[in-house]
Each structure stands twice: as C-alpha cells, then as structure tokens.
Amino acid sequence: MLEENYPIRTDLALETQERIGHGSGTIKGVDFSENKLENGITISTVHILTRNAEKTMGRPRGYYITIEAPDMIDNDEGYHREISVELAKIIRKLLPDIGKEPDENISALVVGLGNRAVTPDALGPRVIDNMFITRHIIKEYGKYAFGNEHVSKISGIVPGVMAQTGMECLEIVRGVVKETHPDFVITVDALAARNAKRLCRTIQLTDTGITPGSGIGNHRHALNRESVGVPVLSLGVPTVVDAATIVNDTMYNLIAAMNQSEALGTLTDSLESLDEAEKYELIRELLSPNLNAMFVTPKDIDESIKRLSFTISEGINIAFSQQE
Amino acid sequence: MLEENYPIRTDLALETQERIGHGSGTIKGVDFSENKLENGITISTVHILTRNAEKTMGRPRGYYITIEAPDMIDNDEGYHREISVELAKIIRKLLPDIGKEPDENISALVVGLGNRAVTPDALGPRVIDNMFITRHIIKEYGKYAFGNEHVSKISGIVPGVMAQTGMECLEIVRGVVKETHPDFVITVDALAARNAKRLCRTIQLTDTGITPGSGIGNHRHALNRESVGVPVLSLGVPTVVDAATIVNDTMYNLIAAMNQSEALGTLTDSLESLDEAEKYELIRELLSPNLNAMFVTPKDIDESIKRLSFTISEGINIAFSQQE
C-alpha cells in the first residue's frame, strides 16, 4: 500500500508490471508474457499498448523485454555466452519493429551511457570498450575486409556525464547522429531496480528509448526516436537500488511484520488508521535528505560490471556480425 | 534505544563516543576533547584509556583523532591544503606516541588498503598514486638528492583485496615489513560511517592500527603493532554507510516520529512495550538478507575520492618532508 502511493523508483517495466498486476498479472492495455527457457533463462515481455496504459505504467508505449538469469552474476568460463546469444536474438527480433530487417545493410551507433569513474555506472562505457567497431573499416575497405557479408556498420561513443562534459547526453548523441547517419541507436546504461535481488541478474531491452530519470545519472532528457531523430533501442542492467527505495521497503516490511505479530495488533491498527496524507508526511519525515543523492550497490560490483560488459558487448556483436 | 541494542556499524570512534556519551559526553575511561579552529576545521580527540573503556567503545586503547571539515567535499582550487596541513600536524604529534621523534631519520611504509576497482573503496590505492616516494632514492643517493634533510624514507604499497590476491592484507604487509624494515606503517583506508552526513567530510587518525571489520572490504585480521611487528598509524575517511545502518536508522526515525505525533500515541506505546528480544526479532525480519553485501554511497563519489586522495597524500607528504 504505502509503496503504491510513494513514487518508488524502478527502471524495469517488469517490476512495475509485477507491482500493479499483482497476482493476476493483467493490466488493461498491457500484454504480458513470460517464457522460461531450458537453460534457466526467463524472458518476459511487457507490451504497453494504449495511452492509458502508458499512464498506469509510467512509461511510453512499446516493448520492454527482460532477460533474467539467476546465475548471470556467477563466474563461469568467461561471460555466459548463452545469455549473449539470447540477447542477440531479441535485438534482431526488435529490428523490424524499428523498420529494419536483420539482413539489410544496417548501421548502428552504440552509445555507452554513464560515468566510467563510478563503478556501478560504468557498464555503458565498458560495453563500448569491448564492442567490435566496424564502421570505419567498412567505409574504407567494404565488407570484404571481414570476409563476412553479415557484418553491419557499427560505431560507438561514450558521451560521458553532464558533470564531466557540461552537455546533455542528448545534445552529444543527436549531434553525432546528424553527422554520421546511423540507421538507429542502441543505448547501454546502468539502471536502478526496486528489488535488490535483481541487481546484475537482469537485462532489459526496449524499443522506446531511454526516459528521463533512468540510470544512475538521472538523464534529464529522453533519448528516443523523436529527440534523437532515428529509432533508439535501449538496453540496461540494474546495478543500483535507490537509497530511498531501501527506506521505503523497510517501512513496508515493518507494517507487514506488524500485521503478522499478534503483539502488535493495536499498533498496526493505528498505522492503518492513518490517512494517505498522514502516511506520506510520516515517510517524508523519515527520509534523510542526504539519501536522495545516494545509491545502494553490491560490494562485488566491480566483478559484476566486468562480466556483464562482456556478456552485453558480445550479445550486440553476435546480433550484428553473425547469422544464427 | 533500538540502536543501542543493535550492532550498528561505524568505523569512527567519534560516532561511538557521540552515541554512548550522549549530551554529557562523559564516558568512564575515555578522555574526549574538541578543538574548533578558526578556519572552520574541528579536531576531536577520543582517548580510550582502560580495558573497560575498550569494551564500552568496542575499540582498542589509544588515540582516535578526527578532523571534520564541512566543506572538505566542496571544490576549491585543488584539494584544501589547509586540511592537509592539519593532517600533517596530527601525524607528527602522534609520532612520539609510537616512539619516534619527527626530527629523527624516519622510514615509513604507507599502505593503501581497499579495492581500486570499486570507486568508494579506491581511496587508499589512489593516495599511494600521489605519494612522494623516496626510499629508493635515499637508499641510493642519500638525502642530499632532495636538498632537504627533513625528507624521510617513504615507501608505499597497494596490497589489493583478498578476492584479487587470494591473500590477507596482513600477510602481504607483514611480509613486506619484514623485508624492508620500516620504522612504522601508515594505513589509508575507506571507512564506513553511521551518519551519511559525515561521508567524505571526516578524516580519522588512530595509533591503534586497523581493526577487523573496518573499511568496505571487511578486513578479517587486524593490522597493528602486534600483528605487523611495527607501530601502525591508521588513517581513514568514511565513504560508505552500510545498507543495514540505513535500515536501522529509518526504524529509529519512525519511532521518534511516532513519539512526536499525537495521532500515533497509542502506536508508539505499543512499540515501546515490546521487550528487547521482540524488537530485535522485528528488525531481523525487516532486514533483507541481500543488504548485508551492499553499501550506500553518494552519486558523486568519484569526485570526492579524487579530491580526498590529494588532500591525504599531501598531508602525509608534508608530515614527512617539510618543517612546519
């Protein structure tokens, strides 16, 4: 309850779906499906269809596809190639949606959002470090340089964050797009999740671009087809939880715990008797003002970012340089 | 109340002093003094004198000196030289305590603890990056190489963290000390604070070494005179708050808020009527198990670590290469 009235931050459409859809999973104007693969990976699709559903879900219309792999965070021989392969399939499946066939001569600009100097925010820049960049070679020598007709023209950029550049990411990306004319943009960013258990175990893809307030750095301007000028596929992995979310969850847990505790019966009754305004006031008082500028992240985030940046760059590399 | 019974993590003796000493500030076996300088810096000294006070404070006997500068985090022309100068003075003042006069020919090994790959834990390694390392030059050419008799023999090491090395920091430091025979060791580490307002604004120095559980990486073995073989001065800056601390604080704030809210009178009464065991059980239930492996840190931690690593390395450089 409390949580529904307090603007909880999550960048995962799946988490919003879970919260609003509850048990039934049915939300008007939203198609939801889930596919559990044999290799333990779960792929969920949230499709927001109507303007009303946009409002309910707090997100623009479009597809939000989530790859969940509980062992994504675990060490194996390298970087979980099976996840990269699923990621590549989804990227290729979303292409017609933005008016491109995977077989065509495609050119894409991959944008690594985030701050390389802050570990959980370094995912985007580090994916670019590992990308197979081909645009300059194809421009100069043609595709035969790779002995593979299925190589697409890939460019990449790490725009940095506003504190480092004095510019909005949107300004930089739009400028580069206008000069270099990619067919579409793929953004990669670190996201904020609501549930700490999802950190570094989930990849979200959407054809709606990236919305203000996403990621750790709180981008103020959306990067999408309207603002950038070409379609924008956005790919993200939650690596932090907002500190305020942790506080809110505790409140919710407290009340839930009270409900289960006989000794606390009257206590819960009192709290329940508070009206919404009173509850909100209570939370506002409890929230330390410092928490707004803070995030929560796992202690081994360096290892996770390293592994995830390989999994994702490899997924994008497979999508654009190989046939399945 | 709740907080006193729950083992709240802080690496700052000053925070323990505040919590236990309350208004009066008087704790048996602990000398406490505070000195507000004209430049806005506050220097507090907690001196733990007795075995009983060790228990009360949860820390070994010795000096814990804290430099607080509210604007330490703010940008100025570089790195707040006035804080470096105060730091240097305190380091020099603590030397006789470990059996050394600042005028003697001193040799010190500076150890940068922490994980360079996790931003808020990178303080120690980055201080070593900026240290004025002299041991090899003095060994080969003598002090006249610097035209300054007051240059001490300084060496430095970044031992890394156990996940990277497979070794305890203590094993590495003890091995290096046995081979290179410094007069004493100075450790630099990122710490956990209880109060988010202290993050990146406080430097703690102690002549007791660094105790298990300090820092972000939870060192399992103390680095002190007994374990290392020479005296250990430890210098730390809080850069994270434990996620569990944030949760506990919220609980405490909730109860405080309830006490102030008339509407919540009976609710508070109910909660107060719980005995300690019930309260502890309540908290245990509320704590997400994931939170144990997480930390809370400011979003601009990269800038703070950069600036702090200059302030601290410069403080150590001044202490050992210049006369006041």
Next chain:
Amino acid sequence: MLEENYPIRTDLALETQERIGHGSGTIKGVDFSENKLENGITISTVHILTRNAEKTMGRPRGYYITIEAPDMIDNDEGYHREISVELAKIIRKLLPDIGKEPDENISALVVGLGNRAVTPDALGPRVIDNMFITRHIIKEYGKYAFGNEHVSKISGIVPGVMAQTGMECLEIVRGVVKETHPDFVITVDALAARNAKRLCRTIQLTDTGITPGSGIGNHRHALNRESVGVPVLSLGVPTVVDAATIVNDTMYNLIAAMNQSEALGTLTDSLESLDEAEKYELIRELLSPNLNAMFVTPKDIDESIKRLSFTISEGINIAFSQQE
C-alpha cells in the same frame, strides 16, 4: 641534407622553423620572435604570413606559439603553476585573433584528442578529466552560481580514436558543435616531435586548428574553422618521436660523424658522391616497414602525462575563470 629531402615528421612549427631557418632564423613570409622570461620559460612565436610561406613551412597560415620550460618535466609541488599562468596569458592573447574579447561572455568546447588507453596519447583525455566544466551550471543557474562574473561557459568532450568509435574525430566534434554552439573549440592533443629533448617540455598553441597527420593517432581530417564551423585553438605537447625519425637522425649523425673523423674521409666522400635518388633508395632500404606503426617515448611517460595534464587543464581554467 638527408633530412631535408626525407619527409621528417614534426608537429612543432618551431622545429620546422629551426630546420629551415638555420642560423639566420629568417624565412620569407614568416615572422619569428623569441622571448626568454626571467623564470626560465622561453616563448617563441612563429607567424606564417603568406601562401608561399605555408608551402615552405608545410603548415597553414597563422600563429604558432611555443612555451618551452626545460624543467617542465621535473617534479615540484604539483604542476608548475607558473607555466599554467603563461599558458593562460597566451590563450587570452589569441582570443581577439578569433574574434573574441576575453571580457565577453565566452563559451568554449575543450576537446581532449587521443587514446586514453595508450599512455603517451592520453594527454588530451586526461586534461578533460581535470577541466573546470561550467556550461551546465551557468545554463541552469547563471554565473552567480560561481560568485565570479569572469567564469566562461566551458564544456568538454573526449571523442576517442577511430579504432574505438568507428568515426572520425571531426564527425563527432562537428556534430557536437552544431548542437551546443560554442564560440570556439580548444583541442588538446599529444604531438610528435623531431627532437627527443623536446618531449614533455614544450607546449605549442596555434590558431590554425589541428592538421592531418598530427598527434599519435594520425587524424585524417583537419579540425579547423572551415571543417568545424567555429574557430579552433589547438594546444599540444610532444610526447613521442616517430621511430622513423630516430632512424633518420642516426643516418644524419653517422654522416656528420664521418665528416669529423679523419679515418673516415674517403667513406664520407663516397657517401656524399651519391646523388639524391641513391640516398633516398638507401634510406628506404634501411627503414624497417614495422617502424611506421611504432613510436618512441620515454620510460617515465606516465609521470609526465600526469603532471602535464594538470599544468594544461589549470592553464585553460585560469584563462577562462580568472582575471589576471
């Protein structure tokens, strides 16, 4: 002789001036002046005035100002502020030349060229790391945010190198300029010198932009007023010598040595008797093809880059945020 017929690579106009101007220093269409300051810094100005002089010097018309400080490379307390101050003065002096008064409301985009992952090429990116970026703050809060009317609107970008981005630096910079409308661009880059003694001890400023083949990465397209759309001030420090230059120099030294050696009289005579074509053929044979993709750099280049990036960023910061 040999050197004059072989296209020796230097990015320093001063070195071309020295080579062509010989003892006299007089080249038609080129004004040259030198100013030795009391603090040991030498400032030289090469002013290329005519189309013929452009050809002779192999560079576009304009000013090439060189700051030489023999001890620039030496460690002092930080980063040689006196050099930063001279650099700031020269930047401000060049502004009217590009149609701006230092007192006006200036907006500049600082571009850190080069490859952060190759130490001697990391100068540009690391200068951006240390820049005082203000554009986003002035845009949102105005200049009063800094309590200083003389703060200019500074933005910064690290475009990366073509192997990492698949794009020309020019494409990225032009795109960003079109979107963000700075009054002018300042590029910072690592250069190639002819003389190893100049490495890391010389700063060149020019109002002509940066020409193809400059820097370690061999930019293929010039960044200048015509290509970028706004004036381009270019700032560079030589950090490498081309391996082929070293080879050529040895040849030259050999012949010089032979001339001085009585025992080698006939030998030299024979070599001198070769015509140009034969000499060129000789050199071509001697040059290992691998050397073309190689550079020569000092072993302590990491320390030099660290110090130089502070000296230069501070120079730009002073130029745009302070009055002298």
Next chain:
Amino acid sequence: MLEENYPIRTDLALETQERIGHGSGTIKGVDFSENKLENGITISTVHILTRNAEKTMGRPRGYYITIEAPDMIDNDEGYHREISVELAKIIRKLLPDIGKEPDENISALVVGLGNRAVTPDALGPRVIDNMFITRHIIKEYGKYAFGNEHVSKISGIVPGVMAQTGMECLEIVRGVVKETHPDFVITVDALAARNAKRLCRTIQLTDTGITPGSGIGNHRHALNRESVGVPVLSLGVPTVVDAATIVNDTMYNLIAAMNQSEALGTLTDSLESLDEAEKYELIRELLSPNLNAMFVTPKDIDESIKRLSFTISEGINIAFSQQE
C-alpha cells in the same frame, strides 16, 4: 658484426640463439629444437646446459621455451584459446623440473611485474586482473568449493615498480613468499625484443627466473630460486624494442646495404677497415643520450596488451584448474 660487439638488448633467449647460432643453429652447451604445430604455432626450446654456454648466451642455465604465433596479434573471437592451451601444456611440462607433479596439490603465487600506468608495461598487472584466484577460497572451504579436485591454490600480486613503491620487486615478492609459502612463483612481465616483428607475437617461458635488466622497468635484482626462496617460472611477452636497438639495427642495415651496392664498394671497405674500438666510438657518438630512457612500441599496443593479458591469464588458469 657490429651487433655482436655492441651489447644489444633482448630478453628472448631465442633471439640470442639465432644471432649466435647463425645458419647452423649449433652452439656448444646449448640444445635447440623447434616444433611447428599444425595450427601455425611454433614452439622452440633453448636449453642452456653448461657454465660456458651460460656465458655465451648471457643467461643462466635452464629451459627457455618460446611460443610463436604470427597471428597472435590479430583479432579473433576473443583471445586465441589455442595459444592458451599450448601455454598451459608447457607450464605443466615445466613443473617436474621444479620438483612438482601437476597432479599434486600445488600452490602458486603469480606475480604481475611492470607498471600498470605505462601501456606496454601493463601486461603483468593486467594478467593478474584476469587470473582465477583460489587460495583464499580453498583455505576456507577446501577444494570442494569448486567441484573440481584439480584446482590448485593460486594467489596473485601486483608489486608495482620502484618509482611507485620505493622498494625492489624482489623485496616485496620475497616478503610475501615467506608469509604465504607458495610452492613456486610465476612471474609475468613485458619484455624487450631485438626484432620489432616479434613484438606481441611471442611468449617466452623459462624455469630460470627473471634476470636483472629484463622487462621495461629494468629490474635490478633477479627473481629466481636463490633470491626468492622457491622456484620461479618466468613468462614474458616482448612489447617494446629499446630505442638504442633500433639505432644499432639501422647501422647494421646501412653496412649491409653498402655491401650490396656496387657504388658503395670503397665506402664499405673503409668502414670494415675500422677496428672494433673505432666502431664502438662511432656508435657511442651516434647514440643520443636521451635514447637510453626511451622505448619503441606499436601504436596499437593497447589492443595487443588487452588481448595478450587474456591469452596468458587463461593459459595459467587452464594449467592449474583443468585436466587436459
């Protein structure tokens, strides 16, 4: 000729073998064999057997095994696993030589020599970044933690270079070995080659440890069984050529070219007529004093180091965690 009398720097025993052994390849006291594998990899073994051969070869007695793969430098899907597998085989083959069976419970300390801040010298540190470190886990949970009895106890350290630590690498490694008791040490270092064509394409393994003057940083003290206290396997990849070597090669090429040029007959005769002292004097004059502190390295050294660090860490990982 010239080269035989001038102390040309190479860290590769194979290059010394080639130079001294000429066509025949036979050197007294040195066994030499070469094995060209089907996958294009060549494995050469130089076995120095006698005290006299030590002198001739300028290296201590023992095995020097070289893996050459012309395409090691080329991009493929990742890091050339086939080279890692060969490397693992050779490491396992050398173990009995140091008194260990691959099947035994082995503990090894891997030491990443070199300077992380200078790209061509960063190989050692970056190999450690990618190592599968197990010692702390096996110590705490035993081998069953990995579900693999063939996992060895691996620890790793990056000691840094003397300018950063003020200590000899030997001091640090010996101290750590005494505290942690590994069965043997594996060092990984960037080397200097004589021939630019070998850069980043060759891996040398030796059971003799690492000798003074090896690597870019010119270690002054050998790390070997005598100095460290346990056997030392040394693994290195040439990433630089000494600038002085380039100069010397040019001289040699010049003379060779002269010999082939009829026009230059007398010239060559004159040069040949010089005695050794005169030749040496000539070279000394030609060598710029600055060149001693410089190295030559490829422009794309960042990509090579990245790929090589994976190839090598994976080779060591395979050697100690898997059965062939």
